[in-house]
Amino acid sequence: MVSTRAQTAADPEPDFPWGGAPCPVLVADPAGRVVRCNDAAQALLPGARPGSRLADAVPAWLAAAHQAVCLPGPRTAGEPDAPWSGMIEARRLRAHPSVRQDGAVAWWLVDDTDHHLAREALRTERERTAFLARTSSTLLSSLNLERCMDVTAQLAAESLADAALAIAPARGRRLPVVTCLRGAAPTSALEAVDADEVPGLGEALRGFPPVPSRWIDPAAAPAWLIPEDFGPVGAIVVTPLPGHGVPAGALVLLRKEGGAAFTEEEEVFARLFAARAGAAMSAARLYAEQRAITEVLMRELLPPVLHQITGVDLAGSYRPSSDHERIGGDFYDVHPATAAGEPSLVTLGDVCGKGLEAAVLTGKIRNTLHALLPLADDHQRILTLLNTALLNAHTTRFATLVLASVARHGDAVRVRLTSAGHPSPLIVRADGTVEEADTRGTLVGALPDVRARTTTVTLAPGESCVLYTDGITEAQGGPLGDAFYGEERLKRALAGCAGMPAEGIVEHVQMLASQWLGSRGHDDMAVVAISAPRSPHRDAGHDRTPGGCAA
Amino acid sequence: MSPGTPPRLPDDERLRDLAGRLWDAVAAGDEYTATGTVLRALDDGLDPEHVLLDVIATVQGRVGEQWAANRISVAQEHAATSINERAVAALALHPAARTTPHRGRITVACVDGEWHALPARLVAEVLKLRGWRVDYLGAQVPAPHLISHLHTTKADAVALSSSIATRLPAAHAAITACQAIGVPVLVGGAAFGPDGRYARLLGAQAWATDARTAADRLAAGPLPCPQPDPRQGDDLPHLADQEYTMVVRGKDALVRTVFLALADAFPAMRGYDDTQRERTAEDLAHIVEFLATALYLDDDGLFTGFIAWTAHILRARGVPPQSLPPALALLARELKDFPRAVRILRRGTETLTTDHPTPGTPA
Numbered sequence: 001m002v003s004t005r006a007q008t009a010a011d012p013e014p015d016f017p018w019g020g021a022p023c024p025v026l027v028a029d030p031a032g033r034v035v036r037c038n039d040a041a042q043a044l045l046p047g048a049r050p051g052s053r054l055a056d057a058v059p060a061w062l063a064a065a066h067q068a069v070c071l072p073g074p075r076t077a078g079e080p081d082a083p084w085s086g087m088i089e090a091r092r093l094r095a096h097p098s099v100r101q102d103g104a105v106a107w108w109l110v111d112d113t114d115h116h117l118a119r120e121a122l123r124t125e126r127e128r129t130a131f132l133a134r135t136s137s138t139l140l141s142s143l144n145l146e147r148c149m150d151v152t153a154q155l156a157a158e159s160l161a162d163a164a165l166a167i168a169p170a171r172g173r174r175l176p177v178v179t180c181l182r183g184a185a186p187t188s189a190l191e192a193v194d195a196d197e198v199p200g201l202g203e204a205l206r207g208f209p210p211v212p213s214r215w216i217d218p219a220a221a222p223a224w225l226i227p228e229d230f231g232p233v234g235a236i237v238v239t240p241l242p243g244h245g246v247p248a249g250a251l252v253l254l255r256k257e258g259g260a261a262f263t264e265e266e267e268v269f270a271r272l273f274a275a276r277a278g279a280a281m282s283a284a285r286l287y288a289e290q291r292a293i294t295e296v297l298m299r300e301l302l303p304p305v306l307h308q309i310t311g312v313d314l315a316g317s318y319r320p321s322s323d324h325e326r327i328g329g330d331f332y333d334v335h336p337a338t339a340a341g342e343p344s345l346v347t348l349g350d351v352c353g354k355g356l357e358a359a360v361l362t363g364k365i366r367n368t369l370h371a372l373l374p375l376a377d378d379h380q381r382i383l384t385l386l387n388t389a390l391l392n393a394h395t396t397r398f399a400t401l402v403l404a405s406v407a408r409h410g411d412a413v414r415v416r417l418t419s420a421g422h423p424s425p426l427i428v429r430a431d432g433t434v435e436e437a438d439t440r441g442t443l444v445g446a447l448p449d450v451r452a453r454t455t456t457v458t459l460a461p462g463e464s465c466v467l468y469t470d471g472i473t474e475a476q477g478g479p480l481g482d483a484f485y486g487e488e489r490l491k492r493a494l495a496g497c498a499g500m501p502a503e504g505i506v507e508h509v510q511m512l513a514s515q516w517l518g519s520r521g522h523d524d525m526a527v528v529a530i531s532a533p534r535s536p537h538r539d540a541g542h543d544r545t546p547g548g549c550a551a
Numbered sequence: 552m553s554p555g556t557p558p559r560l561p562d563d564e565r566l567r568d569l570a571g572r573l574w575d576a577v578a579a580g581d582e583y584t585a586t587g588t589v590l591r592a593l594d595d596g597l598d599p600e601h602v603l604l605d606v607i608a609t610v611q612g613r614v615g616e617q618w619a620a621n622r623i624s625v626a627q628e629h630a631a632t633s634i635n636e637r638a639v640a641a642l643a644l645h646p647a648a649r650t651t652p653h654r655g656r657i658t659v660a661c662v663d664g665e666w667h668a669l670p671a672r673l674v675a676e677v678l679k680l681r682g683w684r685v686d687y688l689g690a691q692v693p694a695p696h697l698i699s700h701l702h703t704t705k706a707d708a709v710a711l712s713s714s715i716a717t718r719l720p721a722a723h724a725a726i727t728a729c730q731a732i733g734v735p736v737l738v739g740g741a742a743f744g745p746d747g748r749y750a751r752l753l754g755a756q757a758w759a760t761d762a763r764t765a766a767d768r769l770a771a772g773p774l775p776c777p778q779p780d781p782r783q784g785d786d787l788p789h790l791a792d793q794e795y796t797m798v799v800r801g802k803d804a805l806v807r808t809v810f811l812a813l814a815d816a817f818p819a820m821r822g823y824d825d826t827q828r829e830r831t832a833e834d835l836a837h838i839v840e841f842l843a844t845a846l847y848l849d850d851d852g853l854f855t856g857f858i859a860w861t862a863h864i865l866r867a868r869g870v871p872p873q874s875l876p877p878a879l880a881l882l883a884r885e886l887k888d889f890p891r892a893v894r895i896l897r898r899g900t901e902t903l904t905t906d907h908p909t910p911g912t913p914a
Contacts, residue, residue, distance in 0.1 A: 141732045142702070143702040144701070144732075147732075185773075288703065323663075324693075479832035480806055480836075481802070481803030481807075482803070493626070499630070500633070501582050501634065504630045504634070507690075515666075519664075534581070534583075
């Protein structure tokens with residue numbers, strides 16, 4: 001129906017039936033002159049009169065398109081559909097050519113403005129979504145506050161502004177600030193400044209009262225807010241980073257003078273970004289706080305680092321049952337003698353069970369033993385008192401342990417050993433003989449009475465006494481995966497350790513047990529070695545040979 | 552290094568002499584002479600980095616060679632290493648080694664299951680000498696420990712050490728975990744191959760042959776920052792066939808079956824005592840571990856290199872490696888449904904028949 005009406009209203013010439021067509025049509029000959037225009041084309045391009053040069057009458061992009069279509073030579077299929085498009089006045093048009101018999105080209109100009117705007121909007125939206133997705137995945141991967149601040153400043157400087165500052169709530173009287181210029185690496189600093197100097201920043205950092213993004217006058221901004229070498233500032237906006245119940249910080253965006261100002265859309269976008277950065281930074285802060293609490297509580301439960309005490313070499317090593325924990329149900333401790341000539345007390349034990357609950361009980365036992373130190377010489381008495389304490393502690397757990405009172409006598413080291421339900425310590429002699437210490441006793445924390453037999457062994461220089469928990473001997477694995485490491489293998493391994501320093505023995509035993517296990521699960525494993533040093537007695541820290549070093 | 556470094560030639564001689572003396576002390580198990588030798592060298596003004604890398608590291612290299620040549624036992628190797636470690640500890644406390652950190656912060660760790668801590672310790676000490684703030688986590692660091700440490704410290708990079716090739720899958724897990732939280736990784740150690748090929752394959756940001764090159768690389772500028780990559784897991788596409796997973800999961804049963812069948816295929820085994828039998832089972836378990844690692848990396852050379860090295864070690868111990876071909880054949884029979892494993896085992900057998908004595912690298 002439309003075509004019928006168009007035809008009736010059109011020029012009678014049969015080769016140009018589109019005179020009244022709503023879409024602009026312009027015909028030009030191969031020489032680049034306008035042949036015909038319909039009404040719509042005439043309205044759009046007033047200069048396009050029959051006979052006028054195309055180059056004068058239409059925008060350059062259309063003239064170039066015409067030239068390309070008229071070029072002699074083979075034409076690839078699909079070329080007539082090539083997307084020629086450009087602006088005419090404020091409208092974007094797509095030009096579709098159709099070549100006539102005589103070589104002239106009829107150009108159909110289709111308004112593409114809305115389509116183009118929609119495409120542009122889609123592209124921007126896609127870029128932003130991709131950016132936000134990248135922001136999320138980068139920020140989500142870290143639980144470190146400083147790294148989150150680095151990432152926040154860097155991403156903001158990349159996509160939102162010429163420079164960005166990520167500011168965390170004050171630590172003491174200083175403000176942690178990460179500054180990043182576009183294309184540069186972020187730099188962090190602790191600024192001794194007052195956040196309230198910057199309008200909106202104080203509230204943003206306190207997280208209360210809730211404030212929207214705030215424009216501030218670049219001239220009024222304090223110097224620390226403007227990065228070095230930034231040049232004149234065009235605009236500054238302070239955006240709060242919303243935390244989850246805790247203030248997360250603030251984001252400051254800077255744009256250079258003469259650059260584009262922030263549009264409303266960009267501000268919305270900046271807030272979307274800030275929401276992600278704020279969530280990440282507050283999570284990182286919470287993690288750091290929790291971690292600090294754990295660290296403080298754990299410090300008391302971690303096995304101590306052992307070294308030489310009054311002429312006796314000590315080494316200890318601990319491997320908890322779970323790779324995720326650093327503590328468990330095994331423990332060891334050393335209480336150096338308070339007076340010269342007195343023995344030091346070394347303890348090693350195993351609380352039934354593993355994991356955190358067991359670790360907490362090891363802490364209680366270690367504290368109790370510490371309190372009982374004045375009785376250190378009377379192993380039986382210590383065990384009885386410890387037993388009573390554990391029975392009264394409303395815990396159903398019990399423990400096994402070894403007490404070792406260690407003192408140096410001349411070159412030798414004398415060790416009094418008492419085992420309370422624990423595997424007997426092994427003595428590694430200088431010739432490679434491995435002896436089991438002759439001490440037996442009942443475990444503590446289960447029965448009203450504890451009984452134990454104490455034994456004394458003397459270590460000549462180079463000899464060691466090895467205390468271990470059953471996590472070592474009960475390590476299940478081996479090449480066929482079905483055998484316990486066992487006491488016999490441990491003794492064989494220790495036979496090869498004659499003369500080894502305490503540290504070496506402990507590491508060697510842990511390594512063998514670990515290799516035996518492979519990647520299989522295991523119980524807590526602890527080893528302590530008490531050694532008589534091979535060289536003449538020297539105090540810790542002064543272990544330097546007195547002259548005559550073998551050349 | 553420092554402007555006051557004495558001329559090169561006498562210095563080299565001096566270092567060789569020092570290494571000789573330290574070796575004597577270490578071989579004799581004499582901790583006090585060992586630390587005394589190191590401390591006196593520092594008192595005499597020798598550069599601590601030279602003492603670490605040209606004296607202690609040299610001696611440690613010799614310990615490894617002695618063990619490979621069966622001149623010392625595993626326990627003796629351990630004793631020697633622990634004395635060397637004491638020497639490093641003594642050096643670290645000497646005033647000449649005192650520095651104020653003025654660079655960034657680096658975490659140094661060994662891969663989970665890696666017990667050879669000394670190379671990592673040397674890296675840590677050299678980095679400290681060069682002004683880095685260093686967190687040294689020691690031997691056998693499980694990936695969860697490493698990651699929680701990184702969350703709390705914000706290290707610029709992780710230096711990860713592994714000497715045993717069979718730890719490479721664990722190293723890969725650690726590398727990707729560090730990268731996932733945005734920390735770049737520099738790797739080093741014999742496990743990554745003489746040319747660092749496994750470092751590249753596993754996607755580490757950098758690879759270093761020794762402590763000195765590691766320190767040089769970190770000084771040269773920050774390592775490229777790892778970007779979050781949604782395609783993670785695509786770098787080893789061959790893992791899709793699950794051969795690695797199946798071999799690792801069925802390892803115990805596989806070793807047991809082959810161990811029992813080997814007694815028929817290799818009659819000499821019937822005369823073995825318990826220790827020898829356990830040794831043989833351990834060797835088998837080792838072969839399966841290397842096979843699994845070769846499957847993980849899809850690298851036949853890793854397995855053939857190990858087989859050649861095992862044959863070499865067995866000969867050095869006076870054990871004829873005749874049990875190796877039947878063991879490989881039995882493994883191939885058990886794994887007949889796994890084409891990659893069968894291919895790798897065949898390459899291993901070929902290595903033994905061509906038989907050129909190759910003192911390889913795996914440890």
